[in-house]
Amino acid sequence: DSGVTQTPKHLITATGQRVTLRCSPRSGDLSVYWYQQSLDQGLQFLIQYYNGEERAKGNILERFSAQQFPDLHSELNLSSLELGDSALYFCASSVGGPISGNTIYFGEGSWLTVV
């Protein structure tokens, strides 16, 4: 158990809908990362927050947004969902950024299926 908690574990929704994925980082970790893993794209970095502020942005679509709250939990919002958004979404956390020995720990993921 990495200590990173993600909910829901599984989610099935229709195209055009909006969903919210939630992540609680490990105790003491200030950074939260969101990754998308699909069969054809592998593990793709979406976005990072550090202590409530956006720190880095990767291949995140404009239909997607995220935020980190004062209690350090984070939410990833996915809107206008398309079939191609079906993937496993991981949250990860670390004390700081993924440099200088800061290890990032992944949650179990949220399986999103868009039908």
Next chain:
Amino acid sequence: QKEVEQDPGPLSVPEGAIVSLNCTYSNSAFQYFMWYRQYSRKGPELLMYTYSSGNKEDGRFTAQVDKSSKYISLFIRDSQPSDSATYLCAINAYNNNDMRFGAGTRLTVKP
């Protein structure tokens, strides 16, 4: 060309074999090198972390980095069926939070 290239396999070996997993990268700015293990439908877990050329050992696992060739390897000695998983290399530049992952190599160790 992708920044990180990793043969997706699959790779199947008998129990007790030595396994060699490899990645190449294109950007010499990358300085931090990691290997993650991912069991089916689970989150990746960190196996090895290194930032310098050379070898780093941890039990049955050895991570090797050759910065001059932009080539990293993970060796697994005395492989066990419990090692069956997907192994992902991950690479990061200094002061850059955008960690790049390889596609992952799926390994099966047969009893």
